[in-house]
Amino acid sequence: MSEAATPSVTAPVARPELLASLDPLLREWLPRQRWFAGKGRPVTGFSLVAAVELLPPTAKLGLLHLLVRAHQPLTPARGAAPHPGDCYQLLIGVREVLPPRLAPALIGHLEEGPLAGRTVYEALYDPRPAGVLLEALRTRARIGELRFERERRREDGELREIRGDLVPRVVTSEQSNSSVVYGDTFILKLLRRIVPGTNPDLELPLVLSREGCIRVPAPVAWMVADLGEEKTYILGVLQPFVQGASDGWELALRQLAKGEDFTGEARELGRATAEVHTALASALPTATLGRAQMGPLVDGMTERLEAAAQAVPALRPYAPGLRTAFEALADLAAEGHTWTAQRIHGDLHLGQCLRSPSGEWSLIDFEGEPSKPLAERRMAQPPARDIAGMLRSFDYAAHSQHPPVPGWADACRAAFCTGYAEVAGVDPRTDPVLLHAYETDKAVYEVLYEARHRPDWLPVPLAAVRRLAANP
Numbered sequence: 001m002s003e004a005a006t007p008s009v010t011a012p013v014a015r016p017e018l019l020a021s022l023d024p025l026l027r028e029w030l031p032r033q034r035w036f037a038g039k040g041r042p043v044t045g046f047s048l049v050a051a052v053e054l055l056p057p058t059a060k061l062g063l064l065h066l067l068v069r070a071h072q073p074l075t076p077a078r079g080a081a082p083h084p085g086d087c088y089q090l091l092i093g094v095r096e097v098l099p100p101r102l103a104p105a106l107i108g109h110l111e112e113g114p115l116a117g118r119t120v121y122e123a124l125y126d127p128r129p130a131g132v133l134l135e136a137l138r139t140r141a142r143i144g145e146l147r148f149e150r151e152r153r154r155e156d157g158e159l160r161e162i163r164g165d166l167v168p169r170v171v172t173s174e175q176s177n178s179s180v181v182y183g184d185t186f187i188l189k190l191l192r193r194i195v196p197g198t199n200p201d202l203e204l205p206l207v208l209s210r211e212g213c214i215r216v217p218a219p220v221a222w223m224v225a226d227l228g229e230e231k232t233y234i235l236g237v238l239q240p241f242v243q244g245a246s247d248g249w250e251l252a253l254r255q256l257a258k259g260e261d262f263t264g265e266a267r268e269l270g271r272a273t274a275e276v277h278t279a280l281a282s283a284l285p286t287a288t289l290g291r292a293q294m295g296p297l298v299d300g301m302t303e304r305l306e307a308a309a310q311a312v313p314a315l316r317p318y319a320p321g322l323r324t325a326f327e328a329l330a331d332l333a334a335e336g337h338t339w340t341a342q343r344i345h346g347d348l349h350l351g352q353c354l355r356s357p358s359g360e361w362s363l364i365d366f367e368g369e370p371s372k373p374l375a376e377r378r379m380a381q382p383p384a385r386d387i388a389g390m391l392r393s394f395d396y397a398a399h400s401q402h403p404p405v406p407g408w409a410d411a412c413r414a415a416f417c418t419g420y421a422e423v424a425g426v427d428p429r430t431d432p433v434l435l436h437a438y439e440t441d442k443a444v445y446e447v448l449y450e451a452r453h454r455p456d457w458l459p460v461p462l463a464a465v466r467r468l469a470a471n472p
């Protein structure tokens, strides 16, 4: 490993003047990043949460690990505390001259401060700084507030070795976070907007792999910032890279385009989802949801519908029909029906499923809906929520074709439920009221999501809303 790729042993905290000189550059650069969560509100400044020099910035190549809080003033709801601003993880490279191959990673040129005249850039694009992270994970380093951990427990003996000479490349196709692939062997997902506490994106795959479930790439190492009591932030997770994998969305679209059947894959996906649910239910606490617990859950669905109808006028005519799906669930609860809740994936759709070239499915991205508070994301919930997410995804795939392929989604949805029942022993279709309510909730969420992010896609969930409202 080259000299520049070795973390400095001591870690003097980067000087505040350095952050001051970075401030104007970050204000302009941060909101343009795909993973920036606060779009639409100006960034008025930053405060430093933590700073670690992974390579001293005074050398030819410097590397700073920064946790910064972006200040974005908003009018707090009456009585609510002002939002302190989201905290982001940044890896900043510092060079005298940026080589042309790193031009897309440019953040800007420092005009003042201790490093005036230097260029700063997104270091993940640069193999040498990216190698520093792998080396730190490999050697279980502790650098300043950063702690790099390796998985130790494996029932079947061997732990996966991490070689130090794997060549890194950044993954360019993501949205919420950033990942680096090392030698097609490992993938390091760096969480961008970070919150203190146990992150399900590490927690659940770790639990599943320790439970012997092979439906997730098992975490090999991870990265944490310890910032005092109750302030532990999970920053990143290293997992085996599934070489040559396709995600379920790409595959479904490919089969659709060729007019090919996808029910075999849908059934395997149902089986994989049930394996994950079964392992989570055995490893982590479950709960029984009766009338008292279903009340707030149904209220949440109704409130989300009202908010979405406010924001998207096209949804309004269907709101009364959709509401009946939630009322039917409340009625069942009032009659004394109970449901089992457990930890689930929380944001399952075809894009979160990877198929290896040998045909094995794994589920990824257990972060849940990143916009929701961690406590909510880690709550036990009915597995029907994940199942509804997948059923909606088959519908999305079918409706992304013009004209939609008749019968394709229904066949896949049925095959998914059949596969699920084969492993779980319970067919999700035997509880149609719960499934219908969760599907409705997801379709309402999608209407809002598409209206905000991809207006061209709005007809897809709206078509579903029409069907769901007509068949309560």
Ligand SMILES: Nc1ncnc2c1ncn2[C@@H]1O[C@H](COP(=O)(O)OP(=O)(O)O)[C@@H](O)[C@H]1O
Pocket (backbone or CB within 6 Å): 171, 174, 175, 176, 177, 178, 179, 187, 189, 217, 239, 240, 241, 242, 243, 245, 247, 351, 352, 354, 364, 365, 367
């Ligand atoms: N273990 C893995 N093997 C191969 N590719 C992966 C793996 N994990 C993630 N990916 C790829 O990286 C992309 C982003 O991963 P994901 O966990 O969904 O990140 P994000 O939270 O940023 O959406 C996935 O769509 C997939 O293509």
Ligand SMILES: O=P(O)(O)O[C@H]1O[C@H](CO)[C@@H](O[C@H]2O[C@H](CO)[C@@H](O)[C@H](O)[C@H]2O)[C@H](O)[C@H]1O
Pocket (backbone or CB within 6 Å): 175, 176, 249, 347, 349, 350, 351, 389, 392, 393, 394, 396, 397, 446, 449
């Ligand atoms: O990718 P994320 O996990 O952040 O999820 C968000 O974006 C998804 C789109 O990229 C969106 O999913 C919707 O579109 C998918 C097709 O592009 C489809 O497979 C899903 O079923 C549908 O919900 C997701 O809702 C949103 O949270």
